Amino acid sequence: MMLNSSEKFPTPDATEHFVEQINEQLSQGIFDAENSQLLEGMVEALADKRGLVRLSLVEAFGKIGQPAVPFLVEALTHHSNPVVRRSSAKALAKIRQPDTISHLIGAMVKDEDTVVRSSAAGALAGIGSAALPALLEVIAGEYPEPVKGQATWAIARAGVEAVEPLHLALKSDKTDIRLAALEGIAKIAEEHGDELSQNAILSVLQDDDLEVRLEAIASLSRFPSQVALPKLIPLLEDDNLEVVQRAILALGKLGEPEVLPILQAKLAEKREGIAQFVKIAISQLKCR
Known part of the structure; x- marks a missing residue:
């Protein structure tokens, strides 16, 4: 009591x-x-x-x-x-005790208080790879998008020890799980320069699922320029408008001056909305 x-x-x-x-x-x-x-x-x-x-x-x-x-x-x-x-x-x-995972998951998905839910997600992130299976179950389950968003946030912060289960999750047939895994792998690649994680993201740049493909393209903005640029520049000529737009924004976030002439050339692009995205990317470059 x-x-x-x-x-x-x-x-x-x-x-x-x-x-x-x-x-x-x-x-x-x-x-x-x-x-x-x-x-x-x-x-x-x-x-x-x-x-x-x-x-x-x-x-x-x-x-x-x-x-x-x-x-x-x-x-x-x-x-x-x-x-x-x-x-x-x-x-x-x-x-950071693994035997608290089920209770923290319960708080994250059920508590009526948003701060309790986010605090539980933070605790799950701190537990790391041991919490991944439970978090991925939330991603795959019938939960509201804000709850799935907190689970994704926790997965992305599970740390480098979670890299192997995240790579396995990237092969899932469920789009939500693959997107969450991508977020976690991208963060590991960014913070640790992990070549395996970089390659895992590069492997889904031509994925059949457009949503996964777009997320992978966005992740390239967090890579070293020598890795990202050779992959992003060809995407400027892709047939899919969303792919081109996402590649343009990623180039802007990379902040490499050498891409400025390439982006300026795209201002003449006739496809709808491309020029506006190019202007945003150029403004990002000039602010660096």
Whole structure:
């Protein structure tokens, strides 16, 4: 049974004193992680209106680790106060335990509070590759687009250790899963210069699914220019108008001055909307 925060901490000063005691015990190595009443009190203190107090408690939970998980999961799942649920998800993000994945997924897809959902997504991203199967199930499932968007966001931030399962997901027959995998692979390629990830994206530039193809083209703007330019420039002559538009925007984002004459030549393009996209790309180049 969770303690009532108004009874446990009747004043802000009482909460602050409690948090100071917790931090002092942790710094001295004398915190009793088996004291359930103490951990319940910490959870209830997450209702404090002061962000710095809640942050201090979240950091403390991160130091406590596994013993705090059942109390945080209970609060995330059942607490009536959304502020407590939000901070519980953030505390679980510090602990990064795979056995919390199902609870975090539940919060991400079901909680009525948008901050709770985004905090749960952040915790899932922190867990990394272990959370990918559950996140991909959300992508493939019958969930609202905002929920799928948060799952995609988490997948994209799962880290370089997720590269192999993401490559497998890129071969899925489901477009939503492949798009989410592309986002994650592109981020890994950008941040780590991973050649395998770059090649995986290059391999779907001529994909049969236009949506996948367009996302792959957009991803090239995050690549080194020596890799992206030889792939993007030929796409300016593609028969598909959307492909040409996406390639133009990617060239603008790359910011390489050498493509300016190529883009300027496309201003004479007669196909609808191309010249307007070229102007946007040129303005991006000139702003760099």
